[in-house]
Amino acid sequence: xxxxGCGQKEEKKEGxxxxxxxxxxxxxxDSGPVQxxxxxxxxxxxxxxxxxxxxxxxxxxxxxxxxxPWEEVRQCFTEGPACTQVPWPYEFAxxxxxxxxxxxxxxxxxxxxxxKSAGEKLPVMVWIHGGAFVLGASHQTLFEGRNLAAKGVxxxxxxxRLGPFGYMAHPLLSEESPHKVSGNYGLLDQIQALKWVQxxxxxxxxxxxxxxxxxxxxxxxxxxxxxxxPLAKGLFHRAI
Numbered sequence: 001x002x003x004x005g006c007g008q009k010e011e012k013k014e015g016x017x018x019x020x021x022x023x024x025x026x027x028x029x030d031s032g033p034v035q036x037x038x039x040x041x042x043x044x045x046x047x048x049x050x051x052x053x054x055x056x057x058x059x060x061x062x063x064x065x066x067x068x069p070w071e072e073v074r075q076c077f078t079e080g081p082a083c084t085q086v087p088w089p090y091e092f093a094x095x096x097x098x099x100x101x102x103x104x105x106x107x108x109x110x111x112x113x114x115x116k117s118a119g120e121k122l123p124v125m126v127w128i129h130g131g132a133f134v135l136g137a138s139h140q141t142l143f144e145g146r147n148l149a150a151k152g153v154x155x156x157x158x159x160x161r162l163g164p165f166g167y168m169a170h171p172l173l174s175e176e177s178p179h180k181v182s183g184n185y186g187l188l189d190q191i192q193a194l195k196w197v198q199x200x201x202x203x204x205x206x207x208x209x210x211x212x213x214x215x216x217x218x219x220x221x222x223x224x225x226x227x228x229x230p231l232a233k234g235l236f237h238r239a240i
Contacts, residue, residue: 020039020040021037021038021039021077022037022038023035023036023037023038023075024036024037024038024044024046026073027046027203027204028203029049029199029200029203030199030200031050031066031067031068031069031070032069032070032071032072032074033070033071033072033073033074034046034049034073034074034075034076035073035074035075035076036076036077036111037077038115039146041150042114042115042116042150043112043113043114043115043146043149043150044112044113044114044115044204045110045111045112045145045146046110046111046204047076047077047078047079047080047108047110047139048076048078048079048080048108048110049074049076049108049109049110049111050067050080050107050108051067051107051108051109051158051192051193051196052064052065052066052067052107052192052193052196053065053066053067053068053107054104054105054107055104055105055106055107055161055165055185055189056104056105060104060165061165061168061173061185062177062185063185063188064107064185064188064189064192079108079110079137079138079139080105080106080108080159081099081101081102081103081105081106081108082099082101082102082103082106082136082137082139082159083102083103083104083106083137083159083161083162083165083166084102084103084104084106084162084163084165085099085102085134085135085136085162085163086134086135086163088135096140096141096142097131097135097136097140099137104165106159106161107159107160107161107189107192107193108138108159109138109156109157109158109159109193109196110138110145110156110157110158111154111155111156111201111204112145112146112148112149112154112155113149113154113155113204113205113206114149114150114152114154114205121202121205121206121207121209121210122152122153122154122205122206122207123152123153123154123206123207123210123211123212124153124154124155124156124197124201124206124207124208124210124211124212125148125153125154125155125156125211125212125213125214126156126157126158126193126194126197126211126212126213126214126236127143127145127155127156127157127158127214127215127219128158128160128190128213128214128215128216128218128219128220128222128223129143129157129158129215129216129219130215130216130217130218130219130220131162131217131218132217132218133162133166133167133186133218134162134163135162136162136218136219137159138157138159139157143157145157154201154204154205154206156193156197156201158189158190158193159189160186160187160189160190160193160222161185161186161189162186165185166184166185166186166189167183167184167185167186168182168183169181169182169183169184170182187222187225187226187229188231190222190226191226191229191231191232191235194211194213194226194232194235194236195235197211197235198211198235209237210237210238211235211236211237211238212236212237212238212239212240213226213236213238213239213240214239214240223239223240226239227239
């Protein structure tokens, strides 16, 4: 059996959760099989699942594209890289915005879910991180989803393109676009992640018909934009 890693390095600990993990059974997504880990508290976590093709090269400053399917098992034990971003400029909260592993190839998400549910589909909550649209990542320790998942919720946290890679508009980019507009690629990433949720979250025990989006700072603003966007219609059902 061939194995591929979702993250960049293997870790034994995650936030303040249990230190011991055991591999989960394989889950089949529409793009390929993935494997996560389950802790002693019964919460399973899948980190660094790609939800779109890497937005690099010809896909830079373009709408997110479908991820290339894979056949080998992806071991989703560690998070993917944070999206390329500027350094945090203050001493305050610096430890929460320190991401040494950054890349343009950053369209990954994380899922926390009770490993053994009663059989009924669980509500889904999708977290959109803040950071003024220029900072942040889905795997910040402040936003670790284990405790919320323990309440009987499937939690998803997402990366999206930041700064000029996520929001720059330019006449030349508009000329290249089939829609003749440019910018807001980060918001389009969020919509792509919500499409991924609709296609795949049932495999994690989640209910695609009961999706709530919520966020903080720029993530909270994103919630408002998604509520107003016709492109996001039907992809979520509640907002905080």
